[in-house]
Amino acid sequence: MLLFSLSLSLSVCVCVLDNLLLFYLISSRRHFLAVLVTSFNTRREERRKKKEKRKKKAIREKRKKNLYCSSAVHMHTSMEAANAAEVAELRLDQLASEHVDIKRWINTTLQGLLCAEGKTAESEADVEACVTKLFNRLQSHLQEVSGSVEDTIAQALVRLPRTGLEVGRMATEAQQLQSQMQSIQEVAQSAVEAAAKALLLAxxxxxxxxxxxxxxxRHNSKSLTGGK
Structure with a gap:
């Protein structure tokens, strides 16, 4: 009877230890998954906000471009019409190509400017005036491009520290998650070892x-046999 009671109590202790270990492992896994889900949702929300900002910026730029185009189309004075023709003849977008022929582009642009003003290349003064206008247009375009590049560089310099902080924060979170996993493994290993020792002692x-x-x-059976 004593042996049966000891075996029963030992079995109950082992079951309790197994249930406690299983509950701890499940709780740790839930906490770890909750941390991962929270981090993922935070990053997804940040990416969504950045995407919305870029979309709004693109919409504003498109509206500005449409407004500029509509105002350019509805110009009525002769000077504005001449300037619009001049802008159309410049074709500055061709300069962005890697295989552009500079001499050919200059000759074509000068001929377009002369035709827009109703002049010919016979007069050196007309050619010089067109060259001056072309130079001024190119210089203003260069200033616009330089300003745009400077703005882009400034924005990148502003965003770089923030990006570095974000990367550092992500690295810290990864280290924390790794340390949590190691601690969970250590606790689980110690619990398994304790359960194994308890089972061995039992x-x-x-x-x-x-x-x-x-x-x-045997002693009782021998005593009974000797007594007979």
């Missing part, structure tokens, strides 16, 4: 009690 106690009970039964 098995040793059962074997010892079994041997003692067997020896007592």
């Amino acid at each position: 098995a040793e106690c059962i074997q010892k009690n079994t041997r003692e009970a067997d020896s007592m039964l």
Whole structure:
């Protein structure tokens, strides 16, 4: 009866230890998954906000471009019409090509300017005036491009520290998650080792009690046999 009680209590202890270990592992995994989900949702929200900002900026630029085009189309004075023709003849977008022929582009542009003003290339003064206008237009375009490049560089310099901080924060979170995983593994390993030791001790106690009970039964049987 004593042996049966010990075995039953040992089985109950082992079941309790197993349930506690399983509950701890499930709780740790839930916490880890909750941290991962929160981090993922935060990054997704930041990307969504950045995407909305870029979309709004593109819409504003498109509206400005449409407004500029509509105002250019509705010009009525002769000077404005001449300037529009001049802008159309310049074709500055061709300069962005890697295989552009500079000499050919200059000749074509000068001919377009002369035709827009109704002049010919016979007069050196007309050619010089067109060259001066072309130079001024190119210089203003260069200033616009330089300003745009400077703005882009300034924005990049402003965003670089913020990007560095974000990368550092992500690296810190990764290290924290890794340390949490290591601590969970250590706790689980210690719990498994403790459970194994408890099971080993219980098995040793059962074997010892079994041997003692067997020896007592043999002694009693010998005593009964000797008495007869």
